[in-house]
Amino acid sequence: MPDTVEEMCPEMPRLDKLLKDVNDVSESGARYSDMPQVIEVVLPMLCNYLSYWWEKGPENSPPDADCCTMVTSEHLSIILGNILKILNNNLGIEDAPWMKRIAVYSQPIICKAGAGLLRSHFLPTLKKLKKKTVKVVSEEELLKADSKGDNQEAELLILDEFAILCRDLYAFYPMLIRYVDNNRSRWLKEPNADSTELFRMVAEIFILWCKSNNFKREEQNFVIQNEINNLGFLTGEGKTQMSKSGGDQERKHKRRRGEYYSIQTSLIVAALKKLLPIGLNMCTPGDQELISLAKIRYSLKDTDDEVKEFLLQNLHIQEKSDDPAVYWQLNLYKDVVVTSEGPADSERTVDRIQSISAAVFHLEQWWEELNSLMAGGTKDVLNLSVEQGWDGSNEGAPLLHDGAMQRMISIVHDG
Incomplete structure (x- = not known):
């Protein structure tokens, strides 16, 4: 009988090799088609694996205890950072069904991620999403102002852009909202320019959402078509039931259209309300x-x-x-001086x-x-x-x- 798991399962990949593969994908800017197995298999497996073994690692054990694993929150921060980079690299891609699932399997690792990811990963991704939102809403307003000719084709293109924008926002906002929940008390105690900037950009996206009926309509269509349970997500329940794979409990109760989406549970609204104390803090x-x-x-x-x-x-x-x-x-x-703001x-x-x-x-x-x-x-x-x-x-x-x-x-x- 072999003495170690490595000897028993020689084909089992090593953790450091898998982490390197994920990091290579994120740093190279590779698209889904280049390495689909990393996004579809390796990332979901690592999120579940690392969150489970982190609880048994040195950070959750007595100082003199022998740990069966060396998984720490640093590993989880690295993986979440790589997920956000991969997401950033693929924002705006037309055919990317995997983006509807990425926020689901990343949930277990977000609560252990470091606060430093705000500046290095969350803000750059949000800035890109805000820029895209401004662009699409501006195009919509220009189209409304142009009353000459037949604009039906242009209107359909705008709706397609809103659909892609909603998909991107719903890939990112679930991670952002959970991250805000975990770090809000720290930001309230120690005001800093990064959390203030986060509030400002989330507020700008919300305001643009308020001004555009097409934006609201496409968000509702996206939630309903993909059977996303926003309320369960916001309350911390159903963390693995965000995409169209509801599970046995979901199938037992066939939900009506109105139960999938309501304006109160829009993630665009919820994100602003979660960050409102940050904006009002000072x-x-x-x-x-x-x-x-x-x-x-x-x-x-x-x-x-x-x-x-x-x-x-x-x-x-x-x-x-x-x-x-x-x-x-x-x-x-x-x-009181806000950190890094002067x-x-x-x-x-x-x-x-x-x-x-x-x-x-x-x-x-x-x-x-x-x-x-x-x-x-x-x-x-x-x-x-x-x-x-x-x-x-x-x-x-x-x-x-x-x-x-x-x-x-x-x-x-x-x-």
Whole structure:
């Protein structure tokens, strides 16, 4: 009888060799057709294998214990980083059914991934998706403005682009949302420019989604056609039932069309609500007042540039208060410097307040639209933002204390 597994199964691939194969695919920019076995077989196997053995590795064992494996969170971070690179390399590809599955099998490793992936992997991928979203929505607006001739063919092309965009977003957002859940408390305790940029780009995609009925319609079509259980995904249930392979439990209950998709469970909406505490984390009472004024300007159909100009002319409101508690709080926030961003200046402050104002304004518009579709609904925006944006605990969030939470409530409700 052989003494080791290696002797018993000489054909069994070594972990380091598999990790190298995945890394080579991600670094080379190879497409699915170049190495389909890596994406279809090796990656799903590694995600399940590494997440299982990580629990039995040195990071989860007593210091003096003998471990049967040396799998650490570093291995899981490397694999997730490679998955995000492969995804980035294939964004926009027309025929890529595997992208509908990649977010499913990556779920077990996300909770152990390192915080450093935000800057190196998540932000570049999101930036590319935001750029694509801006392009498609701009093309749609130009087409609407062109009332001459027959635009039916161009309209179909736009719908195809939206369909591919939704597929790409639904390959990336499930990983992003889980990653945000795992790191939000850290970002609230230690504000940094990267998490702020993450909020800003997610908000921009959400705003473009709000402005485009075709975007919303194609997202709904994608979810229904692929039988994606968004609600189960957002609540942490059904992590392996995101694609069209529901399993026995799914087959026992044939779901109706309306059960697959509702506007409340859109991942594009959920991502913004989960990141809203990050955007509001550094808001002072003066910022709250400016946000309320900026929302009024948006309701009057002002453009982003016009709102920025208005905010620049009214920045003095930030420090205008006779309340000693407010004055104390202003001094407290002045001493907090967002990591890697440096001291605040007028331009940066205006950009920050404008992006938050636009996000909150369109979120309220979305909620009004939802109310019109759900007459007699009992939930409010606060409940939705808490359920999908902040878990309600004060753990790790000294800058989002009760006073700041009350400001968030009033901002979300103020209409």
